[in-house]
Amino acid sequence: MVKMNDNYQKLPGSYLFSTVAKKVNAYQKAHPEAEIIRLGIGDVTEPLVPAIIEALHGAVDEMASRETFRGYAPDLGYDFLRNAIAENDFQARGCDIQADEIFVSDGAKCDCGNLQEIFAVDNKIAVCDPVYPVYVDSNVMAGRTGMYNKERENFDGVIYMPCREENNFLPELPSETPDLIYLCFPNNPTGEAIRKSELQEWVDYANKTGAVIFYDAAYEAYIAEEGVPHSIYECEGAKTCAIETRSFSKNAGFTGLRLGYTVIPKELVRGGVSLHSLWARRHGTKFNGAPYIVQRAGEAVYSEAGKAQLKEQIAYYMRNARTIKAGLTEAGFTAYGGVNSPYIWLKTADNMTSWEFFDYLLNKLHIVGTPGSGFGAQGEGFFRLTAFGSYENTLEAVKRLKSM
Amino acid sequence: MVKMNDNYQKLPGSYLFSTVAKKVNAYQKAHPEAEIIRLGIGDVTEPLVPAIIEALHGAVDEMASRETFRGYAPDLGYDFLRNAIAENDFQARGCDIQADEIFVSDGAKCDCGNLQEIFAVDNKIAVCDPVYPVYVDSNVMAGRTGMYNKERENFDGVIYMPCREENNFLPELPSETPDLIYLCFPNNPTGEAIRKSELQEWVDYANKTGAVIFYDAAYEAYIAEEGVPHSIYECEGAKTCAIETRSFSKNAGFTGLRLGYTVIPKELVRGGVSLHSLWARRHGTKFNGAPYIVQRAGEAVYSEAGKAQLKEQIAYYMRNARTIKAGLTEAGFTAYGGVNSPYIWLKTADNMTSWEFFDYLLNKLHIVGTPGSGFGAQGEGFFRLTAFGSYENTLEAVKRLKSM
Numbered sequence: 001m002v003k004m005n006d007n008y009q010k011l012p013g014s015y016l017f018s019t020v021a022k023k024v025n026a027y028q029k030a031h032p033e034a035e036i037i038r039l040g041i042g043d044v045t046e047p048l049v050p051a052i053i054e055a056l057h058g059a060v061d062e063m064a065s066r067e068t069f070r071g072y073a074p075d076l077g078y079d080f081l082r083n084a085i086a087e088n089d090f091q092a093r094g095c096d097i098q099a100d101e102i103f104v105s106d107g108a109k110c111d112c113g114n115l116q117e118i119f120a121v122d123n124k125i126a127v128c129d130p131v132y133p134v135y136v137d138s139n140v141m142a143g144r145t146g147m148y149n150k151e152r153e154n155f156d157g158v159i160y161m162p163c164r165e166e167n168n169f170l171p172e173l174p175s176e177t178p179d180l181i182y183l184c185f186p187n188n189p190t191g192e193a194i195r196k197s198e199l200q201e202w203v204d205y206a207n208k209t210g211a212v213i214f215y216d217a218a219y220e221a222y223i224a225e226e227g228v229p230h231s232i233y234e235c236e237g238a239k240t241c242a243i244e245t246r247s248f249s250k251n252a253g254f255t256g257l258r259l260g261y262t263v264i265p266k267e268l269v270r271g272g273v274s275l276h277s278l279w280a281r282r283h284g285t286k287f288n289g290a291p292y293i294v295q296r297a298g299e300a301v302y303s304e305a306g307k308a309q310l311k312e313q314i315a316y317y318m319r320n321a322r323t324i325k326a327g328l329t330e331a332g333f334t335a336y337g338g339v340n341s342p343y344i345w346l347k348t349a350d351n352m353t354s355w356e357f358f359d360y361l362l363n364k365l366h367i368v369g370t371p372g373s374g375f376g377a378q379g380e381g382f383f384r385l386t387a388f389g390s391y392e393n394t395l396e397a398v399k400r401l402k403s404m
Numbered sequence: 405m406v407k408m409n410d411n412y413q414k415l416p417g418s419y420l421f422s423t424v425a426k427k428v429n430a431y432q433k434a435h436p437e438a439e440i441i442r443l444g445i446g447d448v449t450e451p452l453v454p455a456i457i458e459a460l461h462g463a464v465d466e467m468a469s470r471e472t473f474r475g476y477a478p479d480l481g482y483d484f485l486r487n488a489i490a491e492n493d494f495q496a497r498g499c500d501i502q503a504d505e506i507f508v509s510d511g512a513k514c515d516c517g518n519l520q521e522i523f524a525v526d527n528k529i530a531v532c533d534p535v536y537p538v539y540v541d542s543n544v545m546a547g548r549t550g551m552y553n554k555e556r557e558n559f560d561g562v563i564y565m566p567c568r569e570e571n572n573f574l575p576e577l578p579s580e581t582p583d584l585i586y587l588c589f590p591n592n593p594t595g596e597a598i599r600k601s602e603l604q605e606w607v608d609y610a611n612k613t614g615a616v617i618f619y620d621a622a623y624e625a626y627i628a629e630e631g632v633p634h635s636i637y638e639c640e641g642a643k644t645c646a647i648e649t650r651s652f653s654k655n656a657g658f659t660g661l662r663l664g665y666t667v668i669p670k671e672l673v674r675g676g677v678s679l680h681s682l683w684a685r686r687h688g689t690k691f692n693g694a695p696y697i698v699q700r701a702g703e704a705v706y707s708e709a710g711k712a713q714l715k716e717q718i719a720y721y722m723r724n725a726r727t728i729k730a731g732l733t734e735a736g737f738t739a740y741g742g743v744n745s746p747y748i749w750l751k752t753a754d755n756m757t758s759w760e761f762f763d764y765l766l767n768k769l770h771i772v773g774t775p776g777s778g779f780g781a782q783g784e785g786f787f788r789l790t791a792f793g794s795y796e797n798t799l800e801a802v803k804r805l806k807s808m
Contacts, residue, residue, distance in 0.1 A: 001615075003524035005521065005524050015688040053468045063460070064452060066794070106692075109690070120410065138690055271407060278409070287514055288510075291698060293460070
């Protein structure tokens, strides 16, 4: 008799965003006339920019003729894309990352979820609290945690690093030494950024303890302030302790196209084993490359036209972020983020719990956000709104929030 | 200090097709004038058919305007595609599979590699020998096997089911009872098919023992003979013991587009746990949907125009298969497969080992195939050629083989 992976049973209920989607769908079905504004899931709404559309059409045409048809892509990504990434995202910022240290994938979520596989099961992970659920859930599935502790509302065997108002939403070095440290800056869900000097402390700590940092820089494109690092490789010594993951979803609207990448420097070695070679083996065995046409779309992100068009698109979303934050502040809310990131992290009204506030906003104002407690116990009493709606919807949402 | 997943160290060298690619690239570099014909990796060469190209362009245009832009796809696939699959691939053949039992993915290789995750680590797997390397390698990485046994040239703790000339390349029920059974028909690499009555025995066996069958039907579109099942769900009772995976790569040329799907019937339950719900949780946590434009391309596979155009494309490849097989037979080789599959499985010349024969063909005839021993110990002395080249190249390859 086959036995199932019991670790899945430790996960409470369904994936956060699936739960949100179900609640919203149920409400919409019961109230078809309600004009719901969705500022919950971090999904973009602006269309792909012309440079990307052009690249897609061009690549599709290539697939139509025998001379230019492309079959299986190279496991780790096409050179044209890996080179563009290395040059633009790293070398242009003074980070010494080479094209062959970049692994192209079908999205940062997949990389975030899969990367834990190359580590032993008995490692201890450290995560911020609140945190993007994929880091923890994928480790639960792998058996790298204990049971879910209902009282503490988190998992035994995981080091949680509280990120609250008191510490400006920045994790502190934990008292117990972790093996694998998940950091995400600009942060999801709090929207707060980390300074380079602050991130350097983490790099030094990891190099000293032999830990590995998994650095999720999915929101890098929204950084507006000086002194905020775009890549962990801006820090000295990061190549011997850090993996970085990036997404094309938020900077270029690829949520429905699927493209991301992970950087593993060749110098990153633990116990004599090269992490680069393990991940290459994983990619080669369980993945078959991102679609050629999507990789060509990714290349267009780095073209002159693409860069200019995307700069405008990000400015559009950031105007939304400022609008929400200013509106919330005017309405008397306490709100964070929204400066170097498309997320606004606000305190709920009237000491409501996060889910109470979710239901209130959905039922009364027809606004969807994400309950802070869905990101962890320390997110209780907070709520995440995103800047990814249209400007018109954002204005309307702010109007409704002010009416509360 | 972080510890790496030691199981990766059990894997000997690199993934088979990476090794083949490296050898071919090295030879081509040293002999730039050599006109190498690639019949090794199972990669298609014909362009996407017009119905698919049209669907792709149409979907790209949708992504260019705010009104029709699509962000995150539903985790498990768009309904338009899941419905088309359920109707055409299953219900039209009398298999009672519903759309919500279909999980759309970025390819069958990923599904083959990832599906083992939902099973406990202490299950015992059974695989055919020779076999598609992903089934075994992904289980090695998960720690579900022992060490690599150099003498036997396979892994301790895995039940290998020899598929040789003596048993018409069909596995026999193993003496030790497995928990998870990998079957692939029409088979990769042998190209041989299984009859429905023969597959029914496996279904009955799995239902009796509580095992689960992972059925890889990636080559279903090449079935030409009556009595050969297109889906395991044609067998009675399969819905309580079998998972089936399909690919769009071989039937529609999607190797570079990436699309596949896995069927898990809701009736498939072990130890009180629904496998459907575990896989849904896995998909929701570690995957973010296949690209919208690619799912629209998948839908076009089931349109009237798409079906007609793809029928021709498959006929084109099958003419290649017949040409290779007839040529090999004429040249005095013993060859199998090529009737219900695009693969020809031949015995090497002069009792050469598979890799000797690989080197011989590459160096002397400039033909690339895949060494049988790369698929397992029982593949030694065999060699795989694919029908996925152009007709002209296939004729030229046959000419060269006859010249031996």
